[in-house]
Every structure is written in structure tokens, then in C-alpha cells.
Amino acid sequence: MKQLLDRFERGSAVVGTCRWLRSSAKTADQEATHPRHEVSLRFGNRLDRLAFSFEWRVAALGLRRLVYKYDCRAVLAVFPDLPMVRAAIAVAEACRIPFLVHLHDTVEESLSGTPYERMAREVESAIFRRPWQALPLTGGLKEHYGRKYGTDFIELPHPYSEDLPVSFDPTPFAATACWSGNVYAINDRSFVRLFDACRMAGARFVVTSPMPKASFYRFVDGEFDVRFLARRSEYLEFLRRQAVHVVGLNWPDETSVHRDELATIFPTKMPEYLASGVPVLVHCPQEYYLARFIRERGCGLVVSDRDPGAIETVMQRLMRETGLRAELGRRALEVVRDRFCVTRVVSVLARHLDDVQRSLRGA
Known part of the structure; x- marks a missing residue:
């Protein structure tokens, strides 16, 4: 605001x-x-x-x-x-x-x-x-x-206040999957599946959050990085250097959160993810608004299968297929320009x- x-x-x-x-x-x-x-x-x-x-x-x-x-x-x-x-x-x-x-x-x-x-x-x-x-x-x-x-x-x-890039290089800097924000009742189960898929893909899982790294060990057991970037310019640059941005929401049977609350959530940082030009992987039920938004605009890929192996397959595509990365990045920038x-x-x-x-x- x-x-x-x-x-x-x-x-x-x-x-x-x-x-x-x-x-x-x-x-x-x-x-x-x-x-x-x-x-x-x-x-x-x-x-x-x-x-x-x-x-x-x-x-x-x-x-x-x-x-x-x-x-x-x-x-x-x-x-x-x-x-x-x-x-x-x-x-x-x-x-x-x-x-x-x-x-x-x-x-x-x-x-x-x-x-x-x-x-x-x-x-x-x-x-x-x-x-x-x-x-x-x-x-x-x-x-x-x-x-x-x-x-x-x-x-x-x-x-989204910053100028958008005229062009970008779709080649990833490194094999990373970046999760931004905290983990709680709306997304904790999806967070675990995304972490497991990232590990299966042989990629590095990165979290941007002001919370200490120890707070995430309640959910996952394994190697990952936690970064807190207080300056917005540093945060935006960090987003641009990732291979994939991952966003997840729980299924209604995995949480006490009201279904209508889950189905209407749209992450407040989504404009920043899209503006980075880096592909977005969304993991949630296909009928949620978040999934429909990404799918209908072709600005990311959605996985509504709760099997980490299915998520890993899509994550591998996003990291390796340069043509797909370029097309998703182009559409993502169009969405930011037209909507945010x-x-x-x-x-x-x-x-x-x-x-x-x-x-x-x-x-």
C-alpha cells in the first residue's frame, strides 16, 4: 500500500x-x-x-x-x-x-x-x-x-513500481528453487513437497525470509539456504538470479484454514516473481484462483499432483528447457506490465x- x-x-x-x-x-x-x-x-x-x-x-x-x-x-x-x-x-x-x-x-x-x-x-x-x-x-x-x-x-x-527489463537471459545462473516468505498453516505441507522435489532434482533450495533458519527445520530435514534481504533492490536482484520460483498452497484436507481463504490466496510478492523473468512453479489444487491465474495467462506452470516426483519432473523442465523459460518469462513480463x-x-x-x-x- x-x-x-x-x-x-x-x-x-x-x-x-x-x-x-x-x-x-x-x-x-x-x-x-x-x-x-x-x-x-x-x-x-x-x-x-x-x-x-x-x-x-x-x-x-x-x-x-x-x-x-x-x-x-x-x-x-x-x-x-x-x-x-x-x-x-x-x-x-x-x-x-x-x-x-x-x-x-x-x-x-x-x-x-x-x-x-x-x-x-x-x-x-x-x-x-x-x-x-x-x-x-x-x-x-x-x-x-x-x-x-x-x-x-x-x-x-x-x-510493481520498478522498470521492467527490455530483455533477459533465460539461461539459469545455477540450479536453485527459491521460496519467498514464511511457512505456516496455509502452505506448510506444500512447502515440504516442493523441498523434496527440489532435492530429487539435485537443485539447491533457497528461502528468502526474515525468520531464522532453525524455524524451518520443523518442516524439513536437509540442506537449504535462508536469506534475508532487507533492501528491495537487493531482493529483486536476488530473485532474478534464481532458476525457478516455487509457490505452494495446502489442500483443504491438510489444514484447518477455511477452504474459501485458501482458494482466494494470491501471494503479495507474485508481481515481483513474475517481473524477475524467472519461471514460476505453482503447487496447489487446480481450482484455486492462484492456479487458474497462472494457467490462463501462461506465465508459469502448475502442478496439482501431490506426488513430489510429479513436481520434480516439471521442475527439471523449467531448469533445462531454455525455450520454455524464455516463453514463460516473456508472458510473465506482459502480465506485470498489463496488470500490476x-x-x-x-x-x-x-x-x-x-x-x-x-x-x-x-x-
Whole structure:
């Protein structure tokens, strides 16, 4: 979201973003007719231990002061920060300004069976009271809520801000399979199968994550590398030097995570994987949105067989067939250019905010 707002079109609207960061309020452009302000709040550990139901009320107090101080015209909140979304809704309604929620996950489904299920249900009801208030991050979420509420929504994907390469060398630097991000209930079983397939292929398994290497030994036993690349430029360069990027999601019978949550997931770093020009291997059920996205656009290969041997066969193809690597890389760059380019995403948000403002003025 910060990437998106840093490029926000001048004069379109004032937007407050609610996120769990250090307290600050920053003016993006003092000379703009309607500057946007980034509003961030963070609770300390002691406050985090208090009852969950009080957190959003405390957040709302700080957010309301900032809305008045900067004369915000709209509030844009980011889910899955549930307390901040609840605070944003309360403040926006009290101040009689519109709120929008950028949905990175399902709301009710992602918190099903947790102590926060009731609040999630209430928050989802408030978000979808007016369809324009919801901005799904992915086409999977857009489809899910379209079926659930019988209406269409504006998809607002993660933007890719850097220039795309004009050309690239499809020859891999080394035989590596790169997994980016942490391992938990949505992907732990698939992670193990991808690791096993990589070992069968004689390739080096590489993980990019801020977590210590020891934390991954709970899932796999064998040699692998863990790299943490704090600088974005270093991370992007590292992605370009891999042979294959691997992405996995668990099957519904392998986890307690709600099926609709699994079926709508689209990794937030997928634009970076695709923009690297390196082939992407996706391992998940074929009906998941992630699998359909890759398959329909021809920008990677999907393996929906849970046999590590089947994954290894496809991994070998991606590492050895230069023509296939070149074609997948070309299509991947086209997808990033057409769908995730930051100028396109900014224009989608700006146009939607302008439409909302005009609609409210005419109401």
C-alpha cells in the first residue's frame, strides 16, 4: 500500500491509511490541492495484551484526531489489520466521510473458528453495506465476494513500481528453487513437497525470509539456504538470479484454514516473481484462483499432483528447457506490465475515489 500511495495522483483525494506501524502522520505533497496523509498507529506490547475489543477504540481516538487535523476526505484501511479496520469504520462514520477497505484476505472466513470471528462478521457486514467500500486485492477475492454478495467490485492489486527489463537471459545462473516468505498453516505441507522435489532434482533450495533458519527445520530435514534481504533492490536482484520460483498452497484436507481463504490466496510478492523473468512453479489444487491465474495467462506452470516426483519432473523442465523459460518469462513480463504496473493501479484507485466523491455529492 505504501508503494501505491507514494505514487498517488495529485489532487484526487485525501486518503488516510491505517496500518500497524510506528505513530506518524506524513504529508506526501504539501503543494497538492488535496494532499494525502499516511496515518499509522502502533500499540506497545503491554496494550496488545489488553482485551482485543478495546484495541480498535484506542486506535479510533488517535485516528479521529488525525482526520480532523488534516481534514481528511476519506479513510482507506487495510485488512487483515482487523482492529484498525474497525477503528477506520467507526471514525469515518462519525466524521461523515467515506471509508474504503483494501482486502488482502477474506474477512469472516480467514478468522473462522478464532476468538475474533464475531467481530470479523460485524466488520464484513459494515464493509459490504455499500459495494464501493470494498477493494479486493486479487481476482480471487473479487470472485468470492461477487458470489457472496451478488455484485461486482473494483480489484486493486499490489503495484510493481520498478522498470521492467527490455530483455533477459533465460539461461539459469545455477540450479536453485527459491521460496519467498514464511511457512505456516496455509502452505506448510506444500512447502515440504516442493523441498523434496527440489532435492530429487539435485537443485539447491533457497528461502528468502526474515525468520531464522532453525524455524524451518520443523518442516524439513536437509540442506537449504535462508536469506534475508532487507533492501528491495537487493531482493529483486536476488530473485532474478534464481532458476525457478516455487509457490505452494495446502489442500483443504491438510489444514484447518477455511477452504474459501485458501482458494482466494494470491501471494503479495507474485508481481515481483513474475517481473524477475524467472519461471514460476505453482503447487496447489487446480481450482484455486492462484492456479487458474497462472494457467490462463501462461506465465508459469502448475502442478496439482501431490506426488513430489510429479513436481520434480516439471521442475527439471523449467531448469533445462531454455525455450520454455524464455516463453514463460516473456508472458510473465506482459502480465506485470498489463496488470500490476504502478501507474495503472494508481489510476484505478484515483478513478474509484473520484467516482465515490461524485456519487456522494450527488446523493
